[in-house]
Amino acid sequence: MAVICATIGRGRHSSMIGEWKAAAAAGADMVELRVDCLRREPDLKRLLDQRFTPLVFTIRRAVDGGMWRGDEEKRRAILREAIALGVDYVDLEDDVAGEIRRFGKTKRIVSHHDMKKTPADLDEVANRCGEKDPDVVKIAAMAGSMADASRILGIGRGARFPTIAIAMGEVGRFTRVLNAKFGAPFSYVGYNPERVFAPGMFYLNELRKDYLYHQIDAETEVFGVIGDPIGHSLSPAVHNAAFRALGLNKVLVPFLVPKGGLEAFFRDVAWMGVKGCSVTIPHKEDLIPLLQHKENSVDRVGSCNTVAIDAEGVRTGYNTDYRAAMDSLEAAMGGGEAGEASPLVDKQVLILGAGGVARSIAFGLVRRGAAVTIVNRHEERATRLAEEVGCRSANWGARATIIADVIINCTPVGMHPNVDDTPLPPGAFHRSGIVVFDTIYHPENTMMLKLARERGCSTLTGVDMFLRQAALQFKIYTGQDAPIEAMRGALKRKLGSVKDE
Numbered sequence: 001m002a003v004i005c006a007t008i009g010r011g012r013h014s015s016m017i018g019e020w021k022a023a024a025a026a027g028a029d030m031v032e033l034r035v036d037c038l039r040r041e042p043d044l045k046r047l048l049d050q051r052f053t054p055l056v057f058t059i060r061r062a063v064d065g066g067m068w069r070g071d072e073e074k075r076r077a078i079l080r081e082a083i084a085l086g087v088d089y090v091d092l093e094d095d096v097a098g099e100i101r102r103f104g105k106t107k108r109i110v111s112h113h114d115m116k117k118t119p120a121d122l123d124e125v126a127n128r129c130g131e132k133d134p135d136v137v138k139i140a141a142m143a144g145s146m147a148d149a150s151r152i153l154g155i156g157r158g159a160r161f162p163t164i165a166i167a168m169g170e171v172g173r174f175t176r177v178l179n180a181k182f183g184a185p186f187s188y189v190g191y192n193p194e195r196v197f198a199p200g201m202f203y204l205n206e207l208r209k210d211y212l213y214h215q216i217d218a219e220t221e222v223f224g225v226i227g228d229p230i231g232h233s234l235s236p237a238v239h240n241a242a243f244r245a246l247g248l249n250k251v252l253v254p255f256l257v258p259k260g261g262l263e264a265f266f267r268d269v270a271w272m273g274v275k276g277c278s279v280t281i282p283h284k285e286d287l288i289p290l291l292q293h294k295e296n297s298v299d300r301v302g303s304c305n306t307v308a309i310d311a312e313g314v315r316t317g318y319n320t321d322y323r324a325a326m327d328s329l330e331a332a333m334g335g336g337e338a339g340e341a342s343p344l345v346d347k348q349v350l351i352l353g354a355g356g357v358a359r360s361i362a363f364g365l366v367r368r369g370a371a372v373t374i375v376n377r378h379e380e381r382a383t384r385l386a387e388e389v390g391c392r393s394a395n396w397g398a399r400a401t402i403i404a405d406v407i408i409n410c411t412p413v414g415m416h417p418n419v420d421d422t423p424l425p426p427g428a429f430h431r432s433g434i435v436v437f438d439t440i441y442h443p444e445n446t447m448m449l450k451l452a453r454e455r456g457c458s459t460l461t462g463v464d465m466f467l468r469q470a471a472l473q474f475k476i477y478t479g480q481d482a483p484i485e486a487m488r489g490a491l492k493r494k495l496g497s498v499k500d501e
Helices: 013-025 072-084 122-130 146-154 204-210 235-245 262-272 296-301 320-332 356-367 379-389 396-401 447-454 462-478 484-500
Strands: 003-008 030-034 055-058 089-093 107-114 136-142 163-168 186-190 221-227 250-256 274-279 306-309 315-318 348-352 371-375 406-409 435-438 458-460
Touching: 003 013, 003 204, 013 030, 072 089, 107 122, 122 136, 136 146, 146 163, 146 262, 163 186, 186 204, 204 235, 204 484, 221 235, 221 262, 235 250, 235 462, 235 484, 250 274, 262 274, 274 462, 296 315, 296 320, 296 356, 306 462, 315 462, 320 356, 320 435, 320 458, 320 462, 348 356, 356 371, 356 379, 371 379, 371 396, 435 447, 447 458, 462 484
Parallel strands: 003 030, 003 186, 030 055, 055 089, 089 107, 107 136, 136 163, 221 250, 221 274, 348 371, 348 406, 406 435, 435 458
Antiparallel strands: 274 306, 306 315
16 A cells, blocks of 8 residues: 655754654654754754654755755765664665665665756666665656656556656646556655645645545556646545545546647546546637547537546547536526426526636526626627627626626636635625626635625525536546535535635
């Protein structure tokens, strides 16, 4: 079973010891003691007197992303002393490992770090590490693209030694989860939010609770959420909680894919056997030409937020936003049961935005007999979408004066971390009784919804829509009904943790 190693680095011995104890209590299986962070010469006997968990002993040079500025021979002497004291693992850079002999029960991590780029000769770097008597090989390099991150993760596949492959940076975050599938004995996480040791590093509870890292093995099936930005997505926590609730050996990870990068993404991750992806901004329309099959709603709406990939790499697209949004709205308005007329018939609806979600919702509303007006900052996009849907468009500057029974925000304005922003001023809510729906779910209670409630409007948060569309995705991925309460619990936990930040 892969374990989680929390990196600890403080300036004082007492602080480092205290944080080690706290990390152990919080569930860290192991810690990496970053002794290079100490402000004075390390007192190893004091530091290692009580061992709250197994440990990796590291004293990292500046060139490798560390804080050691002292003499190199002194650094090597400290490494040898740690080995003599019987630390569980010692981290030795590949250019140093040959000069420090194996001794006692201490295991050797032979590592290579490149803080600027992904080495072109990645295989040679890994082979060089493998020649220095390792128990574990560690490769950590900065990834500039999905192709870089994929290459780095692939180093662990079929390696001679257990290999920890880490693509640093936001684009490589998924490698810190999936390395367990390809033989990594552990993955590194942060513990203290005030300390960032490597770009893209997760924190302890993220890897434990959101990704269930301990349960990932060679047989784990991989799913993803693709978008840009993607760091805010709560899809991993929600889907992974659902997988766990039903005992399914699957994991969903974030893939940062810039606009225009979809085709390259599918090519770069094909070897990982990715089974499907949730799709978010800015890819919901761009994905459609890359599908081999699609359900009718994708063609009708012109937007795709879910793709299933079979063993031959054939991609089938779905739109779960469409059904989820309509179900959420109709339930909030007290109707929509089978055989009944939709409560949206003849309602005046204002949609803010003209992206993928707006497209799905606009088509659904028009099909249900609503009178829809679309506004967008880029007026030509609103005009084009309105023509395609068969409704009206208006100037963005006039949005606060448009009379509507239902107002729906489909823009990212107000999304975490810009929680004080609102796409509509207070004066836009002309009367009580208006239904105001914000499709943003992160945070749940946006500034727009707060302003609407203050003026007596009925409000609908993005949480309900998000859970409904995620449940539909889960059914596509697994063929099983989603455990809604497990998904709701994970979402509430994550939204609560955001609120507390």
